Amino acid sequence: MPQRDLHAPLFLGNEGFASENQMVRLDKNALMGLFEQWKTISSLASLRSALSDFKHALQDTQHTIYGHGLTQHHVEFTQAYLSNELHQIATALTLARAQYYLDRLIKSVSEVRTSSVNDLNLNRWKEYNDVLTDSLWLIDRRDHSGVHTAGYWGNFIPQIPNQMMKRYTKKGDWVLDTFAGSGTTLIEGQRLGRNTIGVELQHRMVEHAKKLVAAESNKHDVTVDVIEGDSTTINYKALLKKYGQTSVQLVIMHPPYFDIIKFSDDVHDISNASSVDVFITMLGTIAANAAQVLDQGRYLVIVIGDKYAQGDWIPLGFQTMNEVMQRGFSLKSIIVKNFEETAGKRNQKELWRYRALVGGFYVFKHEYIFLFKKQ
Numbered sequence: 411m412p413q414r415d416l417h418a419p420l421f422l423g424n425e426g427f428a429s430e431n432q433m434v435r436l437d438k439n440a441l442m443g444l445f446e447q448w449k450t451i452s453s454l455a456s457l458r459s460a461l462s463d464f465k466h467a468l469q470d471t472q473h474t475i476y477g478h479g480l481t482q483h484h485v486e487f488t489q490a491y492l493s494n495e496l497h498q499i500a501t502a503l504t505l506a507r508a509q510y511y512l513d514r515l516i517k518s519v520s521e522v523r524t525s526s527v528n529d530l531n532l533n534r535w536k537e538y539n540d541v542l543t544d545s546l547w548l549i550d551r552r553d554h555s556g557v558h559t560a561g562y563w564g565n566f567i568p569q570i571p572n573q574m575m576k577r578y579t580k581k582g583d584w585v586l587d588t589f590a591g592s593g594t595t596l597i598e599g600q601r602l603g604r605n606t607i608g609v610e611l612q613h614r615m616v617e618h619a620k621k622l623v624a625a626e627s628n629k630h631d632v633t634v635d636v637i638e639g640d641s642t643t644i645n646y647k648a649l650l651k652k653y654g655q656t657s658v659q660l661v662i663m664h665p666p667y668f669d670i671i672k673f674s675d676d677v678h679d680i681s682n683a684s685s686v687d688v689f690i691t692m693l694g695t696i697a698a699n700a701a702q703v704l705d706q707g708r709y710l711v712i713v714i715g716d717k718y719a720q721g722d723w724i725p726l727g728f729q730t731m732n733e734v735m736q737r738g739f740s741l742k743s744i745i746v747k748n749f750e751e752t753a754g755k756r757n758q759k760e761l762w763r764y765r766a767l768v769g770g771f772y773v774f775k776h777e778y779i780f781l782f783k784k785q
Contacts, residue, residue, distance in 0.1 A: 434468065434492055438485045438519065445516050454505045461500045468492075485519050491537045527659070527708065529580045542573055547747040547779075556601075557622045562592035562615070566664045566713050570747070570779060571595040574662060575602050578709045581630065583659040584650075586703070588641040588696055593619030595662050596634050603630030607649070607658075609639050612674050640678045641696045646703040661700045664713040665693055667726055686724060694733040697782075701738055704784050710739060713747075715777035721769065727778040739782035746776050 444464065451457045495515050502508035523532045530538055552560055552567040571587075571594060579585060581603040587595040590608025592615060599606030600623060610616045616638045623634050633653055637644075650656060666673055666681035668689045673681050680696075683689035697710060704710065712734065717724045735741055762773045 432489045434487045434489055436485055436487070438483050441485060441519060442516070445512065445519070448512055449509065452505075454502070454508060457505065457508055458500050461496055465496065488537060491534070494536070524580075527578050527580070528576065530576070541576055545743060545745050547745055549747065550750065557597060557625045558594065559592070559622075562618075565591050565594055568594050568598050570664075570711075570713055571598040571662055572602070574709075574711045574779075575599060575604050575660065578711075579604050579660050582632070584655055584657070585660045585662065586646070586658040586700060587662045587664075588700055589664050589666075590619055590636045591615060591664070593622045593636060595664075596623050596636060597626065600626060600628055600630070600632060600634045603632055604660075605633040605653070605655075606635075607633075607653070608636040609641050609644055609649075610636055611638070611640055611676060611679055613638055642678065642680075642692055642699065644699070646700060650703055657703050657705045659705055659708050661697075661704050661710045662713075663693075663696065663700070663711065665696070667715045667717055668724075670715075670717050686719075686726070686729070690726075690729050690733050693730050694737055697734045697739070698737045701784055706784055708784055709742070710734070710782040710784065712780045712782070713777060714780070715774060717774075718771065721771070723771070727780070731778075731780050734780070734782055738785050740785055741780065742783050743779075743781040745779035745781070747779055748776050750775065 448457060448460055451460060495511070495518075499508050499511045499515070502511060518531075518533045521533055524530060525532070530541065547569075549567060549569055552558070553569055553572075554560070555568075558568050571585075575585060575598060579602075583604055585595065585599050585604050585606045587606065587608040590596065590610035593608065596606045596608050596619060608619065610619065616636050619636045623636070628634065635653075637649060639649075647656070650658070666679075668683065668686060669681055671681060673679055676682065680689055680692045683692055693712075697712070700710070712730060714727050714730050716726050731741065731744075766773050
């Protein structure tokens, strides 16, 4: 029969740790040796006692299990992650279940398991609290850190390219943004260690984006550049050849939402398309053009919202989705992201609420993030 100790104190919670986000740096060999000792323990009460001793040892920075400088012989945890893992082992109702949780903790230290498209260690998946996996994103404010700014009307929040690059690229991968704008994707790519190329139609925005990117340090020494050009016609193969590359591993598109914002007077600007149908076709052309350099099995992200015209809802998002699915892509996810305020509605919430009541419509407070996979 599995050994049970239902009356032992549940001592291993988050209390006692200085900060949940503080890092614990431990000597890997010493830690693995300690784990192997725990594996030989034959009673649940004794295992809990050993866990309690370890918890108190963590409070002593002079304890020999601590390392001095991070090397391949050390391992790091957040306080919260390590506390929760120890708590799960300690609160198991049987020794067999406690040993199962211990084996999982050992694997998180001794093995790295990643997918083919990102650097996330799936043996330590609980640590990635900053990586979103739900299809509804309630983000109350944009990231204003560093050179990020909301000054360019129509730019998307930095959290979107940040999340997409964490989920669908590895460090050193190449990312293409077909609507570079003020350089939001480029800034995030540089921070995350992704080589990032943006294409932008407006000369003034090309220069602006370059200045913003240059204002932050390139600590990963990656290639980050923005090119003036038309995403419907640019030769991406020739463009990548200049950087010694033949393909990219992620494409991000944040186009205008048809004519809601007129970004320029250029006839090639898709915000000046003559109709919704022409706009959707142009988007499909851009996706197909970028697909020529996107590796098979990798991802295309399109961020887009809908619009009203003459009192009717125009589903730009789903029309775009259908168009792209005709261009050699399968649909992997639809994410709905909220937004509380736009430049056009700033300080006008009451007015728009009144208009909605009078007109019988609902005020837009969301946009779509469509995730496609190249077939």
